[in-house]
Amino acid sequence: MKEDFLHYVWKYSLFSFDDLQTTSKENLIIIKPGLHNVNSGPDFLNAQLKMNNQLWFGNIEIHLKSSDWYLHKHEEDANYDAVILHVVWEDDVTIFMKNNLPLPTLVLKNRVNETALKNYNELFSTQQRWIPCQKEISFIDGIIFLNWKERLFFERLERKSNEMIILLENENNNFEAVLFQLLVKNFGLKVNGDAFLRLAKSIDFSIVRKIGSNEFQLAALFFGQASFLEDEVEDGYYQELKKEYQYLQYKYKLQPVSKNQFSFFRMRPYNFPTIRIAQLVSLFCLHQNLFSKLMHIKSIEEFYNFFLIEVNSFWKTHYTFEKESKPSSKKMTKSFIDLLLINTVFPLKFLYQKSRSEVDESEFLGFLEKIKPEKNSIISKFSKLNICVKNAFDSQALLELKNTYCASKRCLECAIGRKILQKS
Structure with missing residues (x-):
């Protein structure tokens, strides 16, 4: 499992909210999960929580293991002083804040939606595939795929223009x-x-x-x-x-x-x-x-x-x-x-x-939409996966999908990957 999966789980609340408690047995209510931070610093900013009926505003940091906090030397970085909750898959060590109090920690290991976890393991299987979702991509809802292709096309256009x-x-x-x-x-x-x-x-x-x-x-x-x-x-x-x-x-x-x-x-x-x-x-x-x-x-x-x-x-x-x-x-x-x-x-x-x-x-x-699609090995392979490529809009979007998302396994940032993770 990768840490970005936990980011995805937290962002889209794909875990059980029943009887939420920190490792210190504090009752926990998540009011706002915060804004996903793709730059340096805590993973989610400006979150809003309630612990033991006390309202907290601050940031969320996410790790696979609690000990990653020390591994990444966050205790030496002032950017992490405003972290109000440590979200982990596995709690292997207690993390202390600068006031020597334990950092409130939420363990997700037994709370994540089992179907989402199964779908994630299938998507990120070590089995050799041309793209991770090649078994499912042709079944994605047409409207979702069209909207995502538009986004991909303009991302490609933006990158080229930049x-x-x-x-x-x-x-x-x-x-x-x-x-x-x-x-x-x-x-x-x-x-x-x-x-x-x-x-x-x-x-x-x-x-x-x-x-x-x-x-x-x-x-x-x-x-x-x-x-x-x-x-x-x-x-x-x-x-x-x-x-x-x-x-x-x-x-x-x-x-x-x-x-x-x-x-x-x-x-x-x-x-x-x-x-x-x-x-x-x-x-x-x-x-x-x-x-x-x-x-x-x-x-x-x-x-x-x-x-x-x-x-x-x-x-x-x-x-x-x-x-x-x-x-x-x-x-x-x-x-x-x-x-x-x-x-x-x-x-x-x-x-x-x-x-x-x-x-x-x-x-x-x-x-x-009025230009013929490009002819190359990538477009040919998408066609073999029953993906319709009618024009250059389709081919440009698919080239961006393959080269920018599939090649780097950025499935959690991809509308197709997210849809597959959410399937029942």
């Missing part, structure tokens, strides 16, 4: 500059994401603003900074880009990143770094004030149309500078645009709305 705060601070709250960095990073996908982010950080966004309307200069800047213009290639377009980049490099004192950071190995040609950079050039050339425009889009169809761009004619017949290929449009696929929306645009939009205290939760839910 990761962007540092970038925003570094760019003096310039959302356009942060969007530039994040979009470039996510154009690199998992394999080249870090390399693309380094590329973005090597270019001051003010330069992109200055030359953004000039597709040729922007291409020279991006490909030059990625060190793709350092070879000897006998192609007129390549030579012109190389010459233009040399001018830009001198003018803006640019330091390119290493080309060796970009991977082409075992990648589909459409995901080659060269193609993704070409798409970025077209995107930032076509849309000035990209962030502002994205923030005003109100439908998923508008987003798809927004990212519907044409690459330079050179790239319609090339995947790299060195070799010509069969003509193809090199347009971004819907699935790729979905990744950009989910991982970049929506979290940044959420952060922006939050900074203005005008978060529109229904708008985000509406967007995700």
